[in-house]
Amino acid sequence: MKPALVVIGNGMAGMRTVEELQKLAPDMYDITVFGAEPHGNYNRILLSPVLAGEKSIDDIMLHTRQWYVDHGVTLHAGDPVVHIDRRKRVVRAASGLEVRYDRLLLATGSKPFIIPVPGHDLPGVIAFRDIQDVETMLEAARNHRHAVVIGGGLLGLEAANGLLRQGMEVTVVHVTDALMNQQLDKPAAQLLQKALEVKGLRFMLSAQTEAIVGPDRVTGVRFKDGTEIPADLVVMTAGVRPNIELAKASGLHCERAIVVDDTLQTYDPRVYAVGECVQHRSATFGLVAPIWEQARVCGAHLAGAGHRRYVQQTSPTRLKVTGVDLYSVGDFIGGEGSEDLVLRDAKRGVYKRLVLKDNRIAGAVLYGDVQDGPWYFGLIQKGTDIGPIRHHLLFGEALCAAA
Numbered sequence: 001m002k003p004a005l006v007v008i009g010n011g012m013a014g015m016r017t018v019e020e021l022q023k024l025a026p027d028m029y030d031i032t033v034f035g036a037e038p039h040g041n042y043n044r045i046l047l048s049p050v051l052a053g054e055k056s057i058d059d060i061m062l063h064t065r066q067w068y069v070d071h072g073v074t075l076h077a078g079d080p081v082v083h084i085d086r087r088k089r090v091v092r093a094a095s096g097l098e099v100r101y102d103r104l105l106l107a108t109g110s111k112p113f114i115i116p117v118p119g120h121d122l123p124g125v126i127a128f129r130d131i132q133d134v135e136t137m138l139e140a141a142r143n144h145r146h147a148v149v150i151g152g153g154l155l156g157l158e159a160a161n162g163l164l165r166q167g168m169e170v171t172v173v174h175v176t177d178a179l180m181n182q183q184l185d186k187p188a189a190q191l192l193q194k195a196l197e198v199k200g201l202r203f204m205l206s207a208q209t210e211a212i213v214g215p216d217r218v219t220g221v222r223f224k225d226g227t228e229i230p231a232d233l234v235v236m237t238a239g240v241r242p243n244i245e246l247a248k249a250s251g252l253h254c255e256r257a258i259v260v261d262d263t264l265q266t267y268d269p270r271v272y273a274v275g276e277c278v279q280h281r282s283a284t285f286g287l288v289a290p291i292w293e294q295a296r297v298c299g300a301h302l303a304g305a306g307h308r309r310y311v312q313q314t315s316p317t318r319l320k321v322t323g324v325d326l327y328s329v330g331d332f333i334g335g336e337g338s339e340d341l342v343l344r345d346a347k348r349g350v351y352k353r354l355v356l357k358d359n360r361i362a363g364a365v366l367y368g369d370v371q372d373g374p375w376y377f378g379l380i381q382k383g384t385d386i387g388p389i390r391h392h393l394l395f396g397e398a399l400c401a402a403a
Helices: 012-024 044-052 065-070 131-143 154-165 186-199 245-249 288-302 373-382 387-395 397-402
Strands: 004-008 030-035 061-063 073-077 081-085 090-093 098-100 103-106 110-112 125-127 146-150 169-173 202-204 209-213 220-223 228-230 233-236 240-242 258-260 271-273 278-280 317-321 324-330 339-345 350-357 360-367
Touching: 004 012, 004 098, 012 030, 012 061, 012 288, 044 131, 044 154, 065 073, 081 245, 103 288, 125 131, 131 154, 131 233, 146 154, 146 228, 154 169, 154 186, 154 233, 154 317, 186 202, 186 324, 186 350, 186 360, 258 271, 271 288, 324 373, 339 387, 350 387, 360 373, 387 397
Parallel strands: 004 030, 004 103, 030 073, 103 271, 125 233, 146 169, 146 233, 169 202, 258 278
Antiparallel strands: 081 090, 090 098, 110 240, 209 220, 220 228, 317 324, 324 360, 339 350, 350 360
């Protein structure tokens, strides 16, 4: 009898781990995967182009139902696990189905944070997280006019752009005074806002949502200062929370997320976890690069090739929001003892800011012209002394090489 591997979560992190495992040891386990959504595994990052009408659902599938059959993986889609019994090593799904495991992989991801204001549970209030949300948004765009997106981060701007492309009037509401404040400094955020206003988006910054109003469906959003704007659809994109209820209920050690070591093992050696539901050396993860690396390491350990360790690395944020190129990495705010090199070219719509400390680059924000992003990232990682090329630094790699 082969040992049984059960995977809870049919998303990108869990299925990438299964792929990595099968590269190394294709026939080692009987694999069963449980997923809450009634689909195969798809690329969640590409939901925005689906919303904007540039891609179809079929285009973003990573593993079709046939893939699971061909690779000997049993898939229970649309049947989430509701209970883990670690003593008996059994999981139970919503349908009542029970499956034994020798190894368990938790890849439960994260869930959208729904701001708990009055009216947050009205019909027409949704998150932007899965295929069902996109279908709800497309339906709203066919039948309604006013959309409000709460949260001016990357996800919010992508949702807003998609709804605008589908013909809705869209207002983005953000609690701080600058868009994408996690990834951009103020001047870059202002350039981005102007560019998006030209496309037709509206913004309300430093706005505190007080209530979502409507008799039986959402009709508007009210703010702390008393103003109210009409809304037939409210999309919450104000962050996510690691999805750890199941792990907690089974007695696994959790803090903000499921705590794992450098091999992606939890405190129970039979149980592994990867992706947005894990906490490694006190950090949690939302970008795809570190999650692919976790999948590689975890897959190797499940395959018995356990010499790999997961090491965190800085990941640059690279974004193409609605045709605007952005790149940011490292400490781009700066502080005591740091200095800035800034280039602004309003005509070309280009802004670059490098934060220097002790003749080394500590961080970078690029707007409009991002081709040197990876080069700056390399200089940050290597800790290169930029003294000799300092005067040419803002003009990019080509000029520095020439100098």
